[in-house]
Amino acid sequence: MRKSRKRNGRAGRLLFTVVLLFVVLCAGFLLKGRISPFFDKLIAGTITGDGNDATNGGVSVEKNNTEKNNADSDTDHINNNINNNKDNKNDSNNHDDPQNNQNNEHQGNSNDRQPAENVDDILVLVNKKRYLDSSYKPNDLVVPNVKFSFDEEREKKYMRKEAAEALEELFERAYKEGVYIFALSGYRSYSTQKWLFENKASEIGEEKANKIIARPGESEHQTGLAMDITSQSVQFDLKTKFGETEEGKWVKDNAHKFGFIIRYAKDKEGITGYNYEPWHLRYVGKKVAEEIYNKGIALEEYLS
Ligand SMILES: [Zn+2]
Known part of the structure; x- marks a missing residue:
């Protein structure tokens, strides 16, 4: 009698355990269906974020972001084209047609193309x-300690060390004199430039695209010696109008x-092959910069 009750008790506990296990498993499966996407995201996020697998997720995600943002806001030559079209309309007596100059420049000299x-x-x-x-990428790229018009960590924050230090001095002086300028776009890789150009070319054709954006390899931004700067007075954009603002004038002087x-420069389109860009600073060192400034010549003229 006692034995059989004991056996029943054991059987009951066993049944209870089996049922409990079954319920737990069922609940587990149900829950997994709902929460697995969450875990998938969490896991993917961890892999991308921690940089252990830099050749996969992390890098390509960052690259896409960079490229998208570049295309939106700081393709000098796209904005410049828009502004220059405006300028040409308003101010056509004072200039040759820079658009035509640029065009001729490229078509006329395409056979003279040589490696830098x-x-x-x-x-x-x-x-x-x-x-x-x-494959060219400077090996001494650093982020200058200056104010940028954006916060994210991006390729375009970088410059070569010597240029970055000079830019810091320039910004320090500007801010001391109450001139609030912001860095917008420095180093740009060949692949970013290629992406920008091809994107534009697929939209409007290669020939037209090259009037407003540099071909890969032909952008000075790849040297790490250039920085585009902007100010609040031009809505942190790259506009020809920047040259007439307090900030633009200070930078010029x-x-x-x-x-x-x-x-x-404004009157050098035929020599540089590019429209006037009051925002595009190129580092050449103090001695050469002073000579170029005093003589009012283009870098091409200085070097020839
Ligand atoms: Zn530029």
Whole structure:
């Protein structure tokens, strides 16, 4: 009698355990269906974020972001084209047609295209006739300690060390004098430039695209010696109007003291191959910058 009750008790506990296990398993499966996407995301996020697998997720995600953002806001030549079209309408008596100059420049000299020489020299010449190899990337890129018009960690924050230090000095002086400028776009890789150009070319055709955006290898931004700057007065954008703002004027009058030149001057479109860009600073060192500033010449003229 006692034995059989005991056996029943054991059987009961066993049944209870089996049922409990079954319920737990069922609940587990049900829950898994709901929460697995959450876990999948969590796991994917961890892999991307921690950088252990830099050749996969992390890098490509960052790259896509960079490229998208570049295409939105800081393709000099896209904005410049829009602004220059405006300028040409308003101011056509004072200029040759820079758009035509640019066009002729490229078509007329496409046979003269040669690889850039002394690519690590701070006086390297990169333009529509002198191009950088797709593999070229400066090996001393750093982020200058200056104010940027955005917060994210991006490729375009970088500059070569010497240029970055000079930019810090320039910004320090500007801020002391109450001139609030912001850095917008520095180093740009060959692949980013290629993406920008091809994107535009697929939209409007290669020939038209090259009027407003540099071909890969032909952008000075790949040297790590250039920085586009902006200000609140031009809505943190790249506009020709920047040249007429308090900030733009200050930069024009002072950049050379820190080793920078306004690389694409207003009256030099035929020589540089690019429209006027009051925002595009190119580092060449103090001595050369002062000479270029005093003589009012383009880098091409200085080097020839
Ligand atoms: Zn630029």
